[in-house]
Amino acid sequence: MGLFDDDFYSTKVSRRVRTTSSRDEFAFSNKKGMRSWSNVRVAFVASFTSAVAAVLLFVLVFGGGGFGPGSHPASVSASGSTSLEQRTIQASAKVRxxxxxxxxxxxxxxGLMPDTGSTEDGTGSGNDSQVxxxxxxxxxxxxxxxxxxxxxxxxxxxxxxxxxxxxxxxxxxxxxxxxxxxxxxxxxxxxxxxxxxGKDIKTVAEIGKSSKLQPAEFVLAIGNPLGLGDSLAMGIVSKTHRIVPVSLNEDGVYDWQQEVIQVNVSINEGNSGGPLINMDGKVVGINSMKIAEVGVEGLGFAIPIDNAMPIVDSLMEKGYVSRPYLGVYTVDLEQYFAQQQMTDQPAGGDTKAGKGEGSANEDSAEVQDLPDLKLPDEVLDGVIVLEAVGPAKEAGLALNDVIVKLDEQSIGSTMELRKYLYDQKKIGDDIKVTFYHDGKLKTASFKLEEKTKDE
Structure with missing residues (x-):
């Protein structure tokens, strides 16, 4: 997913210290003072004091679970650490x-065989079993x-x-x-x-609530990192809500923003798709990606399970996610201007266009193949229509039109177009598109249709 890949890093588990204290105060009042107490009362007080001293000594020597006025910090810390370890073991055993x-x-x-190694002379594949x-x-x-x-x-x-x-x-x-x-x-x-x-499958993961996660909460990632098989990694929640840009088409152009949980548990290749669980053994996220840059460690991301389950329900019901459909495939105007500045350079690295509203596999035109656009000098942001289909085509949008607004929201990129369309609009809603056609500002209004699986 562009700069994002799947990679996970395990961190040392910190100990959690719990301390509780209680104080029992006993007051004996006698207007005549201690010297007027009876022998029985003196004996009672002496016995009680001895008993309290014995209990305190026992707690100091053997540890008392972190209670009482004489609780020992070291005893409490060890107890807390043991509790965390047990919760970790129980949580992982529940889900694994x-x-x-x-x-x-x-x-x-x-002609496109994966490189699986070289022979002794340095030529060919070292794996003869692949055909x-x-x-x-x-x-x-x-x-x-x-x-x-x-x-x-x-x-x-x-x-x-x-x-x-x-x-x-x-x-x-x-x-x-x-x-x-x-x-x-x-x-x-x-x-x-x-x-x-589902034959002989007995265990189903319990779905939790990612909305209940808190920063610094312990979490576990379970998966198959680097193809090594069943594996665990532990860390904490760094941030419960993070927005990161992604390139859906892996062309280096950020065309979507993903809402994720940031964790310092690393997601290695193969960990993707596995569960992120809390200490109750409930799934709170789906491990997805990391920042894949030199010098970056412990910066992994998971899809919040609260966001994931409505998508999962839609996939179960329809096989795809139902979204409003504008019907345009676009490239950012910024890319067009950048390409125009490179016209004097020899043809080489092709600059791919953005892929519209989110389709995965369209054949995109190259920016350098677009004709000159007729735009006012002040128009620097927008999206160029590479193809109009469905409702957009019926409303009059065509190749090389430049969309600058949806309703009253300024649109400067394909990412902004998608975010407005998917976050703010629903199927059947009316939408007004403001665009330039042959240098003239126009508007078109129509109802948004449902984007089907094929589209």
Whole structure:
């Protein structure tokens, strides 16, 4: 996903110190003073004092669970650490049987064999077992079983884990491999749902509430990092709500913003799609990506489970996510101007155009192929229409029109267009598009339709 990749880093678990204190005060009042007490009362007080002293000595020597006026800090700290360790063990044991490895298989075309090593003379592949034109394992990620129904087990994973897969296999924690089917997938949210035979599947992960997470709360990431199999990593929640830009088409152009949980648990390649769980063993996020830059460590991200479950429900019901559909494929005007400044340079690195409202696999035009645009000098931000279809085409938008507003909201990029459309509008809503056509400012109003799976 552009600069974002899947990578996880494990941190040292800090000890949690709990201290509780209580004080019991005993007052004996006698107007004549202690010297007038009876022998019985003096004996009672002496016995009680001895008993209290014995209890305090026991607590100091053996530790008393962190209570009483003489609680020892070291005893309390050790007790708290043991409690955290037990919660970690119990939480992971609760979820681990529901965590699976997800294998993406694709046909390797002739002449495009993956580099699996060199022979002694430095030429050719070192793996003779792979045959060009056959299906090969091209990627491995993780997933979590969240539902059992009618003999089927359903798995949440990332879209990028199963993207372009011709077949998908699931590896259970016991080592058994099963065929899986893609129920639905959504590139925008990077989520997908798989279905497999539910025979002998006993454990289903419990879904928690990401809205209840707090900064510094301990969390566990479970998955299949680097293809090594079942693995755990622990850390804390760095920030419960973070917005990061992503490149949906992996072309270096940020065209979406993802809402994520930031954690200092690292997500290594293969950890993607696995669950992020709290200390109660409940899924609070789906591990998704990291900042993949030199010198950056412990900066991983997970999709909040509160955001994920409505998408999962839509994928289960329809196989896709229902969103309002404007019907334009666009490129940012800023990219166009940048390309215009490079016209004197030799043809080389092609600059790809942005892909409209979020479609995954359109063939995009190159910015350098666009004709000169007729725009007022003050217009520097907007999106160029590469193709208009559906409702936009019917409303009169065409190639090379430049959209500058949706309703009264200024639009300066494809990202802003998507965010306004998906966050602020619903299917069936009216929308007003303000755009330049042959240098003239125009508007078009129409109803937003539903974007189907094919579109």
């Amino acid at each position: 049987p529901a965590v699976v490895s997800v294998i993406n298989e694709q046909t390797v075309p002739y 060009q034109g056959s299906k090969q394992e091209v990627g491995v990620g993780s997933g979590v079983i969240f539902k059992l129904e009618n003999g089927k087990a359903y798995i949440i994973t990332n879209h990028h884990v199963i993207a372009n897969a011709e077949s998908v296999k699931v590896l259970l924690v016991n080592g058994e491999k099963r065929e899986a089917k893609i129920v639905g997938s959504d590139q925008i949210t990077d989520l997908a749902v798989l279905e497999m035979d």
